[in-house]
Amino acid sequence: MTLKLTDGTVITPFRTIEQGVVVIEGHQIAYVGTKNSNVPKGQKIEINGCYVSPGFIDIHVHGGGGHDVMEGTLDALDTIAQTHAKGGTTAWLATTVTAPIDEIAHALHAINQGMIAGLESAKLLGAHVEGPYLHPDQAGAQNPVHLRLPDPREYFLLLDRFPCTRRVSVAPELPGALELGNELRKRGILASIGHSNASYAEVLKAIEAGFSHVTHIYSGMSSVHRVSAYRIPGVLEATLVLDELTTEMIADGHHLPPSLMRLVLKAKGTNQVCVVTDAIAAAGLGPGQYQIGGLDVIVEDVVPDEYEVKLGPGSYVAKLVDRSAFAGSAATMIMLVRNLVNLVGLPLLEAVKMATWVPARILGLSTERGLLAPGFKADLTVFDENFNVKMTIVEGKIVYRSEL
Ligand SMILES: [Zn+2]
Structure with missing residues (x-):
């Protein structure tokens, strides 16, 4: 399944991308960047100005x-x-x-x-x-x-x-x-x-x-x-x-x-x-x-x-x-x-x-986790400006979700 998180502030964590998009295909991250015509399609999840960071x-x-x-x-x-x-x-x-x-x-x-x-x-x-x-x-x-x-x-x-x-x-x-x-x-x-x-x-x-x-x-x-x-x-x-x-x-x-x-x-x-x-x-x-x-x-x-x-x-x-x-x-x-x-x-x-x-x-895992980049495991955390966790995604699967 392909998931597409949009309208959040993406923290890669080496830079932030305002109005960013993260696309997840299966267990992996397929795209990290801004909205443009090259972004892969997927089931859209609007994260409404929240932050999205590596898990x-x-x-x-x-x-x-x-x-x-x-x-x-x-x-x-x-x-x-x-x-x-x-x-x-x-x-x-x-x-x-x-x-x-x-x-x-x-x-x-x-x-x-x-x-x-x-x-x-x-x-x-x-x-x-x-x-x-x-x-x-x-x-x-x-x-x-x-x-x-x-x-x-x-x-x-x-x-x-x-x-x-x-x-x-x-x-x-x-x-x-x-x-x-x-x-x-x-x-x-x-x-x-x-x-x-x-x-x-x-x-x-x-x-x-x-x-x-x-x-x-x-x-x-x-x-x-x-x-x-x-x-x-x-x-x-x-x-x-x-x-x-x-x-x-x-x-x-x-x-x-x-x-x-x-x-x-x-x-x-x-x-x-x-x-x-x-x-x-x-x-x-x-x-x-x-x-x-x-x-x-x-x-x-x-x-x-x-x-x-x-x-x-x-x-x-x-x-x-x-x-x-x-x-x-x-x-x-x-x-x-x-x-x-x-x-x-x-x-x-x-x-x-x-x-x-x-x-x-x-831990010696920095080629697969800890970074939002294509090819990395789709481990993500979504949180708001008051540090309330809104969603936790582990290898492409939503394992926790509160009201967005
Ligand atoms: Zn101890």
């Missing part, structure tokens, strides 16, 4: 709609995909947490199955394995009881059995972690520095061993400390200064104040930083008590008086019950794009790029 790609999702990836069922994955599709997400990495290895294997099995079966809504790109090879001092909401050192017998089995694995977050300073990094690089899996206490020098070794990305900047990472009179930079400073590393920001407005998001972007530029939700089951739901990886978490909108900005109603976040740390977000991708524009002050084009082309490139 959002979220490379760090634990849950949504009341369900968690660790449930290890196709039903849970389906609900999570549908919940995030309402927030404009068209492709995502299902993210596991630190748990006994058989529970992680159970979740990965479902992700493998989900990729074979194909979910009805947002495309399941694969798994992001976050833990158990993380540093206990930077565990955050990862259950410290189940943290372990990388063991080749264990991870070879996991990687061989579950080809869905596309990304692994590891603390590279742990004994055996560099060998794991090398193995991931060999297999074309994104090796990400996460929940790590590494020093700057250890980060350099990690880069040599194949680590190229850093998990949720500012969360679960070392920063500068002193040894006698001398300053030893940590993962945070290494990420900010080293162009070899890409990173991701949880731009839900809670995890990072606008000033720190600006600092990250000043240091790295918008081409090296994507946004992720790091969403838990609470995404798409209201405040309350939830569970993630066997830990109780609370979801609320309470922000300290000293915090830099007041956040609008409905801007919830998950915390450990003692409120000592965040436990993931309750956001969907459209909220992050909105925050980049409204809180950080980025041009819309740049904000959209950080939710589309940049994550596609980080």
